[in-house]
Amino acid sequence: MMFDVVVEVRLRAGIADPQGATIERALPALGFDGVTGVSVGKSIRFSLQAADESAAHAVVTDLCHRFLTNPVIEDSEISLHPAEVAAH
Amino acid sequence: MMFDVVVEVRLRAGIADPQGATIERALPALGFDGVTGVSVGKSIRFSLQAADESAAHAVVTDLCHRFLTNPVIEDSEISLHPAEVAAH
Numbered sequence: 238m239m240f241d242v243v244v245e246v247r248l249r250a251g252i253a254d255p256q257g258a259t260i261e262r263a264l265p266a267l268g269f270d271g272v273t274g275v276s277v278g279k280s281i282r283f284s285l286q287a288a289d290e291s292a293a294h295a296v297v298t299d300l301c302h303r304f305l306t307n308p309v310i311e312d313s314e315i316s317l318h319p320a321e322v323a324a325h
Numbered sequence: 326m327m328f329d330v331v332v333e334v335r336l337r338a339g340i341a342d343p344q345g346a347t348i349e350r351a352l353p354a355l356g357f358d359g360v361t362g363v364s365v366g367k368s369i370r371f372s373l374q375a376a377d378e379s380a381a382h383a384v385v386t387d388l389c390h391r392f393l394t395n396p397v398i399e400d401s402e403i404s405l406h407p408a409e410v411a412a413h
Binding site: 245247257260261263264267269270271272273274275276277278279280281282283284285286287296299300303304305 | 333335345348349351352355357358359360361362363364365366367368369370371372373374375384387388391392393
């Protein structure tokens with residue numbers, strides 16, 4: 238069966254995030270106040286063919302560790318649900 | 326009140342996604358089969374001070390249109406919920 242997968246890759250706490258810091262510094266000049274703690278990560282979406290949900294989860298976890306993240310500086314969060322079958 | 330905001334910025338359908346295509350092409354050689362439709366976007370997290378949820382939503386929508394996305398090629402998806410108050 239098919240699964241829709243979203244992997245969010247974020248920098249670990251304490252790792253410098255210059256992209257987020259730049260956004261945060263720029264916002265007051267553009268008239269946006271009250272925005273703090275900006276962090277920028279990646280979101281990777283794909284479809285996965287797997288036997289069941291636990292098999293899919295195992296594959297995605299492995300993929301994250303080996304390929305999609307740098308585990309020294311990045312964390313990943315997986316969300317996964319069965320693909321909706323098109324109505325027609 | 327404070328809100329935790331996640332903005333996911335994705336390329337619009339039909340816009341070339343070379344980063345996603347590269348990941349998809351590389352996976353079979355690494356032993357991952359059955360992965361299709363890879364797309365790579367950005368996820369931007371921040372905290373926002375706003376009067377209520379609808380005010381927060383309006384600010385984030387404006388922020389997306391003016392600053393966080395290029396609306397010609399990118400779509401954004403906003404998720405927003407009240408920040409959890411620390412238990413102690």
